[in-house]
Amino acid sequence: xxxxxxxxxxxxxxxxxxxxxxxxxxxxxxxxxxxxxxxxxxxxxxxxxxxxxxxxxxxxxxxxxxxxxxxxxxxxxxxxxxxxxxxxxxxxxxxxxxxxxxxxxxxxxxxxxxxxxxxxxxxxxxxxxxxxxxxxxxxxxxxxxxxxxxxxxxxxxxxxxxxxxxxxxxxxxxxxxxxxxxxxxxxxxxxxxxxxxxxxxxxxxxxxxxxxxxxxxxxxxxxxxxxxxxxxxxxxxxxxxxxxxxxxxxxxxxxxxxxxxxxxxxxxxxxxxxxxxxxxxxxxxxxxxxxxxxxxxxxxxxxxxxxxxxxxxxxxxxxxxxxxxxxxxxxxxxxxxxxxx
Amino acid sequence: xxxxxxxxxxxxxxxxxxxxxxxxxxxxxxxxxxxxxxxxxxxxxxxxxxxxxxxxxxxxxxxxxxxxxxxxxxxxxxxxxxxxxxx
Numbered sequence: 001x002x003x004x005x006x007x008x009x010x011x012x013x014x015x016x017x018x019x020x021x022x023x024x025x026x027x028x029x030x031x032x033x034x035x036x037x038x039x040x041x042x043x044x045x046x047x048x049x050x051x052x053x054x055x056x057x058x059x060x061x062x063x064x065x066x067x068x069x070x071x072x073x074x075x076x077x078x079x080x081x082x083x084x085x086x087x088x089x090x091x092x093x094x095x096x097x098x099x100x101x102x103x104x105x106x107x108x109x110x111x112x113x114x115x116x117x118x119x120x121x122x123x124x125x126x127x128x129x130x131x132x133x134x135x136x137x138x139x140x141x142x143x144x145x146x147x148x149x150x151x152x153x154x155x156x157x158x159x160x161x162x163x164x165x166x167x168x169x170x171x172x173x174x175x176x177x178x179x180x181x182x183x184x185x186x187x188x189x190x191x192x193x194x195x196x197x198x199x200x201x202x203x204x205x206x207x208x209x210x211x212x213x214x215x216x217x218x219x220x221x222x223x224x225x226x227x228x229x230x231x232x233x234x235x236x237x238x239x240x241x242x243x244x245x246x247x248x249x250x251x252x253x254x255x256x257x258x259x260x261x262x263x264x265x266x267x268x269x270x271x272x273x274x275x276x277x278x279x280x281x282x283x284x285x286x287x288x289x290x291x292x293x294x295x296x297x298x299x300x301x302x303x304x305x306x307x308x309x310x311x312x313x314x315x316x317x318x319x320x321x322x323x324x325x326x327x328x329x330x331x332x333x334x335x336x337x338x339x340x341x
Numbered sequence: 342x343x344x345x346x347x348x349x350x351x352x353x354x355x356x357x358x359x360x361x362x363x364x365x366x367x368x369x370x371x372x373x374x375x376x377x378x379x380x381x382x383x384x385x386x387x388x389x390x391x392x393x394x395x396x397x398x399x400x401x402x403x404x405x406x407x408x409x410x411x412x413x414x415x416x417x418x419x420x421x422x423x424x425x426x427x428x
Contacts, residue, residue, distance in 0.1 A: 011377035
């Protein structure tokens, strides 16, 4: 039997949501201190399937629906974490973080430091991020830069089912607060079809992916494309198309923003000499500028050309043609690469 | 055409049909591909009827010989979604 298991795990594929749920379920079975709280996470299973099926196994004490007060339940999660539990608290939309900004920025992120290390905050803040489905300016942001900016929180952004499971195991076991940002369009939901790519083979056993290890999703020699989340798949599609024009693009998936694996990016740029950073967050003061600056710090002489592809600094429009215009697509990435050459 | 005597149909059917009024649905996700070996009870695919997702489980041990309704394909309740070759 033991011989059969590995073979079967290779054959099975999971959507990103199921991979996340599998990791959460595993950790909850192993450790009674792990529990999940959030809006519509119990009976509904999470509006983006982030907790689908967990209520049946663990019941309402460990899969908790909460009142619509992010301040109250994120504060409760911080307190529970400081008391030795390992809460996972979900922001239904990352856009809602503002009403609980003090709990996130000042309590969750800083209490370890402020207490001189007498408490730590081993919690996971999960949050649905991203647009592309016409949900307007208050439900479509990624806010990667907003969370990665402030010291005290680790920031995780998976792009595939395999990565989502390994990163979730690592997030729950981490003794510091981890913000786990899952892109809605990668989850594999019926009404929001995922692109090809996020559904991958996933081992049934637990495994961890260390934070700060970017993943080269496609190897190439002419240009380095650095991205994360949904745009990993758009970059891979662009790379496929660029290959037909004889341009060999390397695609690096950052996987975590904090800690940031600049080494993998710099190593790639030393080979290609060209850097394109693609981000679904706003252009200013964000991921694109940070990556370009980090590479410039380490390898300015190797950097022949730079482009960044990100959202312009505008609220994300509701109307489909307008949203499609502002969110970078495959053509935008291709164009940015071609303009380098 | 081929000999189907050792093939078991995976059908879009189950107790859930009593709870829906619609006759048609859509295949959302396949978790196994043709040629994969599966065990009875494994989740093979996810279908959606009236916006509700339903997991379809393998009715028997075997190998997936053919997927008849692929992702995004529509089906009518009772349709064969795939064939499993037992053994």
